[in-house]
Amino acid sequence: MSQVKKPPMATRNYRPETRLVHGGTLRSDFGETSEALFLTQGFVYESAEQCEARFKGEESGFLYSRFSNPTVAMFERRMIELEGAEAARSTATGMAAVTTAILAPLKAGDHVVAAKALFGSCRYVVEDLLPRYGIESTLVDGLDLDQWQKAMRPNTKTCFLESPTNPTLDVLDIGAIAGIAHKGGARLVVDNVFATPIWQSPLTLGADVVVYSATKHIDGQGRCLGGVILSSEQFINDHIHTFLRQTGPSMSPFNAWVLLKGLETLAIRVKQQTDTAALVAEALAGHPKISRLIYPGRADHPQAALVKKQMRAGSTLVGFEVKGGKAAAFRTLNALKLSRISNNLGDAKSLVTHPATTTHQRLTPEARAELGIGEGFIRFSAGLEHADDVIADLTDALAQA
């Protein structure tokens, strides 16, 4: 890029922790230590000829922050370095990333296969939105490879899943599902929010596209929304760049700057939160007020062998079903003094969610039951507090369930 004297810092030879601190840094002539915040809508040109050359793509450089901005470019480059992708584009929210990754490459007459166990808004996009534009979709039990296989049609262009799933923390076989998608001529898009880039790398497992809600662990301190799509140069150029440029769900430079600073501490936060989640799972397993506990780092997780194969560690989230349904779950939530009631996750503050009345309230009770989201189910997202305080808070609250 002509305005930046040095190319963005390439960090592929370093370990992920190092990439998170240095990857993609574009240092200006002032030699600033911290990444600069280019809070500007647009850019000015030396001459009309230069402006024309930029628009024709004959000269590289920034044009307009709806689709190119140095701070946003640094965030994208750092994510590329971390994920091992060829290219990335960021978006205003995680849902803008999911919607764009799925919708942008498709046209009427195409078909999508997706796992049933999806965050409520992702399921809305696949189940309700796509068919309105002539794109059919089939929802399958993501754990059942036969169902993926049987759902494939000659016009299937995209398969979509999240793993671990929100909120029941099922772990889907990304390599096997990528194999089925590719055999049928389709691409696999993976929402990697629950695993985080620290514990799972879908592109190396065979996926073609990875999406994140950067709102979650990447910010990790509850400040701003954001999303990112990572894939091959060709996929981004052919399907994503023009869609985002012309339709405009862009990430603001300010949010990109916050997220860049979030990335610097991502690894230490996720490791600490995972340790706490594991301790919470250990403390709550077998608790008399709980009928079911699910944590991907435990040997009793239904897909424990797959967790070992495709993830580098468990998760920052724990799911558990309180005996006594909604009333008991609400009593537990209302009795908590430290963990806060929220529909968010991945924050420095421990958060608890009642999916049946929040993130998954759109689904019918039957659809929720099919996914294992009972009326007593609680999703716990570990924060950065001391694990002993968090566990004491949860066990005190459960005593009142």
Ligand SMILES: Cc1ncc(COP(=O)(O)O)c(C=O)c1O
């Ligand atoms: C798995 C998953 N995907 C996507 C999203 C959407 O992200 P955002 O809230 O940033 O739009 C969320 C949460 O909101 C989520 O949990």
